Amino acid sequence: MIISVASGKGGTGKTTVATSLALALAPDVDVTFLDCDVEEPNAHLFLNPALTGEQPVTTFVPEINEERCSLCRKCADICRFSALAAAGKKLLVFPELCHGCEGCLEVCPENAISAGSRSLGVIESGRIGKMHFHSGRLRIGEAMAPPLIRQVRKWENQSEITIIDAPPGTSCPVISAMKNSDFVLMVTEPTPFGLHDLRLAVEAVGMLGIDAGLVVNRADIGDDRVRRYAEDKKIPILLQIPFDREIAQSYSQGRTIVERYPDWADKFKGLYRDIMRIVMHKEHG
Incomplete structure (x- = not known):
C-alpha cells in the first residue's frame, strides 16, 4: 500500500x-x-x-570528444532543452539544461559523446x-x-x-x-x-x-x-x-x-x- x-x-x-x-x-x-x-x-x-x-x-550529462566531433549538429537538433549548441568550431554543453534523456548519445554518428554526470x-x-x-x-x-x-x-x-x-x-x-x-x-x-x-x-x-x-x-x-x-x-x-x-x-x-x-x-x-x-x-x- x-x-x-x-x-x-x-x-x-x-x-x-x-x-x-x-x-x-x-x-x-x-x-x-x-x-x-x-x-x-x-x-x-x-x-x-x-x-x-x-x-x-547523479544524472546523465553529455561529455564531448572534440577530436571525434564533426559538428554535424545532430545532437543539438534533437535536444529540446538547448543543452547543446554549436558555436563556431566548438560544441558547447550546458549541463544545467540537460534533462538526461541521452538522445544525443543515440544520434551522434561519430561516437563523440560519452556519458558524464552531474550531482542532483x-x-x-x-x-x-x-x-x-x-x-x-x-x-x-x-x-x-x-x-x-x-x-x-x-x-x-x-x-x-x-x-x-x-x-x-x-x-x-x-x-x-x-x-x-x-x-x-x-x-x-x-x-x-x-x-x-x-x-x-x-x-x-x-x-x-x-x-x-x-x-x-x-x-x-x-x-x-x-x-x-x-x-x-x-x-x-x-x-x-x-x-x-x-x-x-x-x-x-x-x-x-x-x-x-x-x-x-x-x-x-x-x-x-x-x-x-x-x-x-x-x-x-
Whole structure:
C-alpha cells in the first residue's frame, strides 16, 4: 500500500499529517516513510530518524570528444532543452539544461559523446524504531527535482505501508511523487486560498486516475466552501483537525499531533482503515 500525502499549497499541514500517520501505524505494522519534498525536506525534524547512510544521486550529462566531433549538429537538433549548441568550431554543453534523456548519445554518428554526470543531491536513510526512513535533498541551485524523487521512490515497498510526503503544489515534482500510488491523501484548509489550490490538486490527481480523500486542517476556521466542493466532487473528507494553539506550538517544536495528543493515534489509525476500505472497494469493483 503506497499512500501519497499531498497538498495544493504549502503550509496546510501536509508533513504534520504524513508524519503523524506514520507514527500512529508504525507500532503495529511495517512502515516505510519517503520524504519526497526534496527542495525543502523537513520530515526528519518530526521523526528524528537515526541516520545510517547517505547516497549521492547523479544524472546523465553529455561529455564531448572534440577530436571525434564533426559538428554535424545532430545532437543539438534533437535536444529540446538547448543543452547543446554549436558555436563556431566548438560544441558547447550546458549541463544545467540537460534533462538526461541521452538522445544525443543515440544520434551522434561519430561516437563523440560519452556519458558524464552531474550531482542532483543526496538520499539520507535511517530508522525510527522499526520504521524505515528515506529522504531526498536536492543540491542547492539544482532545478530538476523529478529525477531525485524517482530515486527516492525506489525505496518504496508494496509489501508494507509506504507513506510519501509529496512536495506542495501541482507541478512536475508532485506528479513524480504521486504517480503509481494506491491513494492520495490531500491536506487542505477551509480558506479561499485552500479551496483554489485544492481544485488544482484534484485536477492533477484526477489525471493520474488515483483514488483520493481529504484531510481538512484547521477545520473550525474559514467557511464551508471546501466541504461543499468535496461533496460536489464526491471526495470523502476522512479526517478533520481543529485549529489548536497547542498543536501549532508542538509543530514549532518538532512534535507531531500524536505525540502531543496520544489519543489522536487512534484517529489516524481510523484514517488508514478508511483509506484501505476505499482502495479495496475499487479493487473488487
